Amino acid sequence: MHKKSRAPAVFLVFLILMAFLFMGCSKKASPDELTVQKPQWREVASIEVPSALTLSSPAFEDGKPIPKKYSCQGPAVSPPLTVESVPQKAQSLVLIMSDPDAPLGEFSHWILWNIPVNATLEEGKYPKGATQGLNDGTKHDYFGPCPPSGTHQYAFKLYALDTTLDLDHNSQQRDVEEAMKGHVLAKTALVGTYQKDDTLR
Numbered sequence: 354m355h356k357k358s359r360a361p362a363v364f365l366v367f368l369i370l371m372a373f374l375f376m377g378c379s380k381k382a383s384p385d386e387l388t389v390q391k392p393q394w395r396e397v398a399s400i401e402v403p404s405a406l407t408l409s410s411p412a413f414e415d416g417k418p419i420p421k422k423y424s425c426q427g428p429a430v431s432p433p434l435t436v437e438s439v440p441q442k443a444q445s446l447v448l449i450m451s452d453p454d455a456p457l458g459e460f461s462h463w464i465l466w467n468i469p470v471n472a473t474l475e476e477g478k479y480p481k482g483a484t485q486g487l488n489d490g491t492k493h494d495y496f497g498p499c500p501p502s503g504t505h506q507y508a509f510k511l512y513a514l515d516t517t518l519d520l521d522h523n524s525q526q527r528d529v530e531e532a533m534k535g536h537v538l539a540k541t542a543l544v545g546t547y548q549k550d551d552t553l554r
Contacts (some may be wrong), residue, residue, distance in 0.1 A: 390532065406440040406539040408511045419507060419545035425499035426550055430477035431463065440538045443513040445534070447533060449526055452498070454505040459504045461489045462496040463524040464509065466518045475551060486524045493522060498547035509543040 412432040413419050421427040436446065447466035452460045464486035465479055472480035479485055479495075490496040498507050514536045520528060 391410075404442065406513055406541045407437045407509065408509060408541050408543045409435045409437075410443065410509075410543060410545075411435065413545050415543055415545075417545065419498055419547045421550065424497045424547055424549075427497070428477075429495070429497035431474070431479070431495035433476040434474035434509065434543070436472070436474070440513050442515055443470050443538055443553075445514050445517045446472070447512040447514060447518070447529060447531065448474075449510045450495075450507060451510070451526065452500070452505050452507055454500070454503075456501065459526075461510075462498070463494075464488055464524075464526055464529060466520065466524075466529055466532075470513070484522055485518070486526070486529060489525075498545075500547060500549060502549075504546050504548040507545050507547060509545070511541050512537050513539045522541070 409415070410432050412423065419432065423430060423432045434448075434541040439446070445466070448463065448468060449461065450463035452462060465483050466486065468474075468480050468483040472483065473522065474480060485493045487493060488496050512533060514533060515538050516536050518529065518532045520532055524532075
């Protein structure tokens, strides 16, 4: 007698496993389920002076959801930010907010340079003396989180420089990063997440 082939049974098991795998991959992560990754720093410079430079916000915690108020589903005002432990030799600060999860690659939402080292970044305002560059939304302003789908991360990257930058106000993220080379004393980041509320679409 010939033994029956086990091929159909093996194939059935394979189909079941693939179905479970597809179901797992298609699930959207909620802001609380997302594993927040620290931003990938471009090689603009190495840290030259040890520092405890920190960036925080009274509006949201590092790795937690950004309130709707600061997104495209709200007034889209910039969040309040607190800067602490700036190196004594620092002459200015640079802030770049970007979305590394954007479909076509990193998307810049807010670019600020020549921020005074003792400045306070209040809600909906930018410090006097600072310059706002051109974000990827083609505006000289804060562009609130507005992911097309799912949960995205938004990194507020702060740099302390040993100089000020002489740049045109239409400069973009890559221009600022190029100008910073060799001048970064310290850097830090605050990362928030955002997922659109489907009931508001």
